[in-house]
Amino acid sequence: MKRILLFASIIALLSVWSTNTFAADRATIAKYYSSLKGLKKEELKKALGTLLRQHKTLGYGKGKGNVWDAFYTTDRKENNEVVNRYSSEKFTFPSTNNYQDVAGMNIEHSFPKSWWGKTENPANSDIHHLYPSPSKDNSQKGNFPMAIVTTVKHNSGAGYDKVGTGTIEGKTQNCWEPGDTWKGDFARSYMYMATTYSNLTWVKMGLVTNITGEYPTLKNWASTLYRQWSKNDKVSEIETKRNDAVYAIQGNRNPFIDYPFIAEYIWGDSVNVSFDPNKAITTASDDARYGSYAVTPSLPDAETTPSTPETTQDENVIYNLDIDNGWNTLEKNNITLPTGSTYVWTHDETHKVFKASAFVKKQRLASEALLITPEIDLTNYKDLTLDLEHALKFGNHENLSVEVVVDGTTEVLNIPVWGDGKSFKAVKATAVSLEKYAGKKVKLQFRYKSTTTNCPTWQIKSMNVKGTKVTTGINNTTNDAFAQPNFDEPYELFTIDGMKLDSNNSNYRGIVILKQGNKTWKMYKR
Numbered sequence: 001m002k003r004i005l006l007f008a009s010i011i012a013l014l015s016v017w018s019t020n021t022f023a024a025d026r027a028t029i030a031k032y033y034s035s036l037k038g039l040k041k042e043e044l045k046k047a048l049g050t051l052l053r054q055h056k057t058l059g060y061g062k063g064k065g066n067v068w069d070a071f072y073t074t075d076r077k078e079n080n081e082v083v084n085r086y087s088s089e090k091f092t093f094p095s096t097n098n099y100q101d102v103a104g105m106n107i108e109h110s111f112p113k114s115w116w117g118k119t120e121n122p123a124n125s126d127i128h129h130l131y132p133s134p135s136k137d138n139s140q141k142g143n144f145p146m147a148i149v150t151t152v153k154h155n156s157g158a159g160y161d162k163v164g165t166g167t168i169e170g171k172t173q174n175c176w177e178p179g180d181t182w183k184g185d186f187a188r189s190y191m192y193m194a195t196t197y198s199n200l201t202w203v204k205m206g207l208v209t210n211i212t213g214e215y216p217t218l219k220n221w222a223s224t225l226y227r228q229w230s231k232n233d234k235v236s237e238i239e240t241k242r243n244d245a246v247y248a249i250q251g252n253r254n255p256f257i258d259y260p261f262i263a264e265y266i267w268g269d270s271v272n273v274s275f276d277p278n279k280a281i282t283t284a285s286d287d288a289r290y291g292s293y294a295v296t297p298s299l300p301d302a303e304t305t306p307s308t309p310e311t312t313q314d315e316n317v318i319y320n321l322d323i324d325n326g327w328n329t330l331e332k333n334n335i336t337l338p339t340g341s342t343y344v345w346t347h348d349e350t351h352k353v354f355k356a357s358a359f360v361k362k363q364r365l366a367s368e369a370l371l372i373t374p375e376i377d378l379t380n381y382k383d384l385t386l387d388l389e390h391a392l393k394f395g396n397h398e399n400l401s402v403e404v405v406v407d408g409t410t411e412v413l414n415i416p417v418w419g420d421g422k423s424f425k426a427v428k429a430t431a432v433s434l435e436k437y438a439g440k441k442v443k444l445q446f447r448y449k450s451t452t453t454n455c456p457t458w459q460i461k462s463m464n465v466k467g468t469k470v471t472t473g474i475n476n477t478t479n480d481a482f483a484q485p486n487f488d489e490p491y492e493l494f495t496i497d498g499m500k501l502d503s504n505n506s507n508y509r510g511i512v513i514l515k516q517g518n519k520t521w522k523m524y525k526r
Contacts, residue, residue: 024240024243024244024247024258024284024285025284025285025286026282026284026286026287028284029253029258029259029277029282029284030277030278030282032253032258033051033255033258033259033277034277035047035051036048036051036275036277037274037275037276037277037278038274038275038276039274039275040265040270040271040272040273040274040275041215041265041266041271041272042214042215044262044265044266044275045195045198045214045215045216045217045266046198046214046215048195048196048255048266049195049196049197049198049199049214051252052192052195052196052252052253052255053122053196053197053199053252054251054252055122055126055250055251055252056249056250056251057122057125058070058125058127058249058250059125060107060124060125061101061107062099062100062101063099064099066099066125067107067125067127067130068099068100068101068102068107069097069099070127070246070249070250071107071127071130071132072093072097072099073245073248073249074127074242074245074246074249075131075132075242076093080092080093080094080095081093082102082105082132083131083132083238084132084133084134085131085133085160085161085178085179085182085185085186086108086131086133086134086137086138086141086156086160086161087134087137087156087157087160087161088156088157088159088160089104089134091103091104091105091132091134102132104134104135105132105133105134105135106132106133106134106135106138107130107131107132107133108130108131108132108133108137108138108141109124109129109130110129110130110131110146110186110189110190111123111129111189111190111193112142112143112205112206114143114203114204114205114206115143115202115203115204115205115206115209115210116197116200116201116202116203116206117201117203121197121200122197123193123196123197123200126193126196126250127246127249127250128189128192128193128196128246128250128252128254129189129190129192129193137156137161140154140156140163140176141161141163141176142163142174142176143205144163144173144174144175144176144205145168145173145175145176145205145208145209145222146175146176146177146178146186146187146190146209146226147166147168147173147175147176147177147221147222147225147328148166148175148177148225148328148329148330148331148332149162149163149164149165149166149175149176149177150164150165150166150167150331150332150333150334151164151165151166151334151342152164153165156179158179159179159180159181160178160179160182161176161177161178161179161182162176162177163175163176163177164176166328166332167327167328167332167343167346167347168208168221168328169219169221170346170347170349172342172343173208180232180233181233182233183229183232183233184229184230184231184232184233184234184235184236185233185236185238185239186229187225187226187227187229187230187233187256188226188230188235188239188254188256188257189254190209190218190222190226191218191223191226191227191230191256191263192254192255192256194210194217194218194222194223195217195255195266196252198213198214198215198217199214200212209222210222216266216267218267220325221325221327221328223263223266223267223268224267224322224325224326224328224329225328225329226263227263227264227267227268228329228374230256230260230263232374232375234260234290235257235260235283235290239257239283240257240283243257243258257283258282258283258284259277259280259281259282259283260281260282260283260290261280261281262275262280316466316467316468317464317465317466318376318377318378318381318384318464318465318466318467319373319376319464319465320463320464320465321354321373321460321462321463321464323347323352323353323354323460323461323462324352327347327354329373329374330354330371330372330373330374331370331371331372331373331374332344332345332369332370332371332372333369333370333372334369335368335369335370336366336367336368336369337367337369338358338360338365338366338367338450339360339365340360340361340365341358341360341365343369344356344357344358344367344368344369344448345369345371345446345448348459351459352461353391353459353460353461354371354446354459354460355457355458355459355460356369356371356446356448356457356458357394357450357455357456357457357458358448358450358455359394359455359457364450364451364452364453364454364455365450365452365455366450366451366452367448367449367450368447368448368449368450369447369448370445370446370447370448371445371446371448371460372405372443372444372445372446373443373444373445374443375441375442375443376441376442376443376444376465377441378434378437378438378439378440378441378442378465378467379439379440379441379495380469380470381438381467381468381469381470382435382438382467382468382470383435383466383467383468384433384434384435384437384438384465384466384467385430385431385432385433385434385435385465385466385467386402386413386429386431386432386433386434386444386463386464386465386466387428387429387430387431387432387462387463387464387466388402388415388428388429388430388432388460388462388463389426389427389428389429389460389461389462389463390418390419390426390427390429390458390459390460390461390463391419391423391424391425391426391427391458391459391461392418392419392420392421392424392456392457392458392459393419393421393422393423393424393456393457394421394455394456394457395421395450395454395455395456395457396421396454396456397418397419397421397456397458398454399448399449399450399451399454400418400446400447400448400449400456400458401413401415401446401447402415402444402445402446402447403444403445403446403447404434404437404442404443404444405442405443405444405445406437406440406441406442406443407440410445413432413434414432415429415432416429416432417429421456424457424459426459426461434465434467438467444463444465446458446460484521485514485516485519485521486516489516490516491514491515491516492514492515492516493512493513493514493515494512494513494515495511495512495513511523
């Protein structure tokens with residue numbers, strides 16, 4: 001009975017997946033960006049800006065041909081519900097477009113217009129960064145920079161944005177943070193705006209995120225954080241359809257949606273590599289490569305190998321704690337703040353460490369705080385280990401720990417080497433086993449806890465996770481919709497992100513990949 005259901009599911013799913021989900025194909029996308037071939041870094045960003053500024057400028061507000069008219073196409077679900085990225089509150093468009101605003105909603109400049117002095121220019125009505133937003137959420141967000149919020153003052157609900165304060169370039173700053181489902185969407189909008197409108201002069205709050213000038217425009221902390229968010233929250237069908245719709249209305253595209261890794265050619269690990277729109281990975285309807293991409297992967301060698309080998313990262317490194325640029329990618333959870341202080345963990349740029357201490361005004365104080373990495377995908381790896389270089393002074397490590405957050409639980413790692421508590425001489429704990437977490441998605445966190453009698457200063461100098469890539473042979477599914485697996489012969493099942501399913505996963509339900517011999521099929525397991 002199960003095999004009959006499985007076979008029926010394959011037939012149904014293959015028929016669905018053989019239909020183009022998105023309108024734009026690779027040829028269409030590559031033709032639009034053809035002028036970028038062979039460019040890199042500053043030249044690539046400048047050429048992109050020139051290309052993207054060639055678009056129709058809409059009227060702002062309601063009325064035919066204006067922004068609310070566009071929203072009816074770009075941000076309306078099939079049931080006429082408004083796509084709300086800011087909260088779970090429901091709003092509805094009328095069944096027939098009346099070119100009017102929706103009651104209770106504003107046109108939200110995700111990239112605030114006050115950042116360029118509110119001057120009227122095409123950026124003001126560019127729908128690549130404008131979204132319908134509930135009025136109250138728009139008001140709470142204000143013109144704050146988009147960053148990681150560590151102290152929440154306003155929360156729009158689970159999975160949606162929060163407003164409060166965070167640390168940007170070592171300073172406490174008012175900011176807002178999208179929900180995880182929308183982080184990549186907003187990151188790609190911000191990178192689009194910094195590229196398209198690098199000709200603008202940034203003022204006041206805009207200078208927290210941007211630098212006036214053609215390159216890099218986004219400050220290092222911002223481009224680093226937004227690239228990470230873009231990797232963690234992949235481009236969705238909502239975005240690709242919206243991108244196509246905006247192109248039809250406005251006449252330009254968002255390259256950070258079309259080419260999800262183009263940001264790396266501008267600000268990231270591929271700045272020394274020439275961009276080729278004909279070869280780069282796209283989200284096009286006929287490009288399957290992005291669909292098999294898992295979070296924090298290595299891109300194909302032809303697209304990412306730097307021309308300066310000395311800067312190439314160890315190929316076995318899955319995650320590296322970036323002391324120079326990674327502070328804003330980390331979550332800070334202040335469980336108990338020391339009296340008179342607003343933080344425990346800080347970024348010491350002078351000594352190039354992340355540091356925790358509760359020694360305030362010459363007093364040892366009680367505290368507890370976590371420094372948490374983004375999610376690390378160990379799905380397709382084995383032989384997993386952690387290397388840690390750290391130092392300890394003014395106390396012992398009795399209440400300090402390095403922990404793994406996995407499947408909703410927290411487990412303490414056995415770190416075999418700690419500093420003596422008498423100096424900031426760094427010590428190394430190498431090859432700490434993480435093998436039990438193979439096939440999982442985890443976060444690592446540093447837990448600092450102090451008392452009035454034991455109040456050490458803990459410095460994290462470096463940390464990385466290493467592993468060996470597991471080849472599953474499931475990246476390329478068969479194109480022959482009529483070739484079906486033989487269920488009387490052995491086969492293997494994998495999740496869509498490459499984790500092998502065995503008897504321990506017998507209750508798994510959802511999209512899986514069946515591998516039999518050198519052929520694979522995407523299917524639904526009931």
